[in-house]
Amino acid sequence: MIRKAEKKDIPGLINLLYQADAVHNGIRPDLFKSNTPKYDEQDLEHILEEDNKPIFVYDDGKIVGHAFCQITEVRSHRLLQDIKTLYIDDICVDEAARGKHVGKALYEFVRDYAKSIGCYNITLNVWEGNDPAQHFYQSMGMQVQKTGMEIIL
Numbered sequence: 001m002i003r004k005a006e007k008k009d010i011p012g013l014i015n016l017l018y019q020a021d022a023v024h025n026g027i028r029p030d031l032f033k034s035n036t037p038k039y040d041e042q043d044l045e046h047i048l049e050e051d052n053k054p055i056f057v058y059d060d061g062k063i064v065g066h067a068f069c070q071i072t073e074v075r076s077h078r079l080l081q082d083i084k085t086l087y088i089d090d091i092c093v094d095e096a097a098r099g100k101h102v103g104k105a106l107y108e109f110v111r112d113y114a115k116s117i118g119c120y121n122i123t124l125n126v127w128e129g130n131d132p133a134q135h136f137y138q139s140m141g142m143q144v145q146k147t148g149m150e151i152i153l
Contacts, residue, residue, distance in 0.1 A: 002109045005055035005066065010044045012063025013055070016092040027129040030152070038090070053089075054113070058106055064097040066090070067106045071117070086114035088124040107140050 005013060017037035025032040039047065047053050052072075058065035068089040074080045088110060093102045114122050123145060126133045 001060070002056055002058050002105060005048060005057045007045065007048060009057050009059075009063050010041050012057065013044055013066055014039075014041065016063065016066050016094060017090075019095060020090055020092040023130065024127060027127050056106060056109060056113070058093075058097075058102050060097075063094075065093040065102040065106050067110050069110060069113075071119070083120040084118055086110065086117075086119045086122050088122060091124075103136060104140070107137075111140075 014037055017039060018035065021032060021034070021036055021038065025034045044055075047055065047068075052070060054069050054071070056067045056069070057063050068091075070087045070089055071084065072087060073082075073084045075082050088107075091103060091106055091110075093106070111122060122142070124137065124142075125148075126137060
């Protein structure tokens with residue numbers, strides 16, 4: 001079952017955040033510290049209180065997947081059109097649940113949620129080298145919006 005995260009889900013969220021960090025650290029150890037989750041318990045408590053940062057969990061008796069989201073709106077910008085965007089900050093599926101369509105179910109839930117609140121689009125970032133994630137999002141119908149580039153000095 002997919003639902004909004006609650007305070008009781010924090011230990012499960014932190015477990016998944018460690019798994020996401022392992023993926024990012026494996027791809028870019030020059031940028032990501034090992035064994036360090038993006039958020040701690042206190043951070044998550046605050047995020048859970050913010051209406052514009054919904055977190056959804058896939059709960060099958062334990063938390064086996066999450067989707068961290070952020071809702072932003074552009075209004076009366078000189079250059080940009082007025083739009084509401086749902087940004088997927090992170091989707092992670094527990095290693096033991098991969099291949100069971102948990103990620104697809106989370107993504108579709110988030111897509112339907114974004115439509116229901118009047119979003120124009122969904123955006124996210126994928127690190128270069130995270131081929132499984134890139135292929136997954138492309139299979140969900142997403143396409144490249146822009147490309148970030150760097151040079152390491």
